[in-house]
Amino acid sequence: MPTNNQLISKEQQLATIRKSIDLPMPKKEAEAFLVDTLKKATTLPKLNTKFTDTPAGKLQRLKVKSRQIREHTGTEEPTGTGSISTPEVPYAVKKVFWDEWLKDDDVWYNDTARGDDVETKTIDLVQGQFGVDMQDLLFNGDTTAKSADGTTPDPFLSVLDGFVKKMKASTLKTDLGTNEPTIDDFVNHVLLLDEKYLNMTDLTWIMPRRTYQKLVALIQKRQTALGDVTLVNGKLTEIAGYPIEVVQSLQTGFVALTPLSNLVPVFTRDLRYKRTADGATAAIKDATYHILFGYADAAVLEPEAVAWMTGSKL
Structure with missing residues (x-):
């Protein structure tokens, strides 16, 4: 007491x-x-x-076009090239x-x-x-x-449109349908992005925990390592050279490859x-x-x- x-x-x-x-x-x-x-x-x-x-x-956003260097002859006018947009x-x-x-x-x-x-x-x-x-x-x-009733707005999710819905505006899409994902699916998916994004230092795989666990299981079943994925102490750290961000509570059935700087709260x-x-x-x-x-x-x-x-x- x-x-x-x-x-x-x-x-x-x-x-x-x-x-x-x-x-x-x-x-x-x-x-x-x-x-x-x-x-x-x-x-x-x-x-x-x-x-x-x-x-x-x-x-x-500040965007600058590439390949704007020209030969200097001394006769140019200082007009710029119009390569910068906002x-x-x-x-x-x-x-x-x-x-x-x-x-x-x-x-x-x-x-x-x-x-x-x-x-x-x-x-x-x-x-x-x-x-x-x-x-x-x-x-x-x-x-x-x-x-769950199919008609009433979800009191939580319907507040605003989030990153996933807005990322789906991209036309760069791989639809696996009802197929189980493979490592090759992810490696080939990388090629959808323009070269300039592939060179960005913060380009990252965004995925839910369930997908991550499936990929780890796939890799562990392989006979040999092919170099397209990286396992460190049993943890999957990269696919096709790009790091992985497992997002807590991320909806299933969705994975994205994008620079983290592209998502702004x-x-x-x-x-x-x-x-x-x-x-x-x-x-x-x-x-x-x-x-x-x-x-x-x-x-x-x-x-x-x-x-x-x-x-x-x-």
């Missing part, structure tokens, strides 16, 4: 998260909070996130939120058992789940997604964290209610820099 001192200590520490908060964060702090939040995901920290102060706009990619963020009731006893026993600060670890928990869910949404979101610096322990509901639940608001979108800069695969057995 807890002693009086233990009960007092518990109440004192829980008091820190029972304080109601409605905190619109200043822009600098909001960006820092988002950076820390996205670090909780597996793939989002590797992407070039764009932070903005406007909910809708265009992302500018195509724009539109974005429009959607307001999203994560909310949950956290029971006081769960928070107390989970955090104090490790000697952690209750409020710090609670906010860390909120950030962690928000980051994981945000990665899921930014990759798999589809505004046409339906719930967009967030505004508008962020609000609210917490309350007031009211009859909080009292009967013996819990605090937490809600985090943000604004996000997913942008694919160059669909032509994406070669994607589809198949029911990927």
Whole structure:
């Protein structure tokens, strides 16, 4: 049975998260909070996130044509060659939120058992789940997604169109249908991309965990290594010379080869964290209610820099 001192200590520490908060964060702090939040995901920290102060706009890209060097004769006019362009990619963020009731006893026993600060670890928990869910949404979101009944919009996926849907705008596609994937399918798929993308240092395979495990099994069954894949300590690190990014929660039946810099998460610096322990509901639940608001979108800069695969057995 807890002693009086233990009960007092518990109440004192829980008091820190029972304080109601409605905190619109200043822009600098909001960006820092988002950076820390996205670090909780597996793939989002590797992407070039764009932070903005406007909910809708265009992302500018700088493109330079190749083979623009000419012989100098001294008679040229300084007119340039018109080789530089700045195509724009539109974005429009959607307001999203994560909310949950956290029971006081769960928070107390989970955090104090490790000697952690209750409020710090609670906010860390909120950030962690928000980051994981945000990665899921930014990759798999589809505004046409339906719930199990086939008619009601899916409350999660239908929020916005994610990277996968936007990458499918590329015409560079390998359709495996109902066939099992092979290593040769992946090696041949590389040839769909233009040479300029094949030379990009961050060109990467993006795939779900299930596909990755299938490929590892295929390689382990080979009689000899052919040099088109790389296994290091039983882990598959490359296919056809390009690294692999296994995206947590990525939908099955989809694989893409594209530069990681081609995928840009967009967030505004508008962020609000609210917490309350007031009211009859909080009292009967013996819990605090937490809600985090943000604004996000997913942008694919160059669909032509994406070669994607589809198949029911990927």
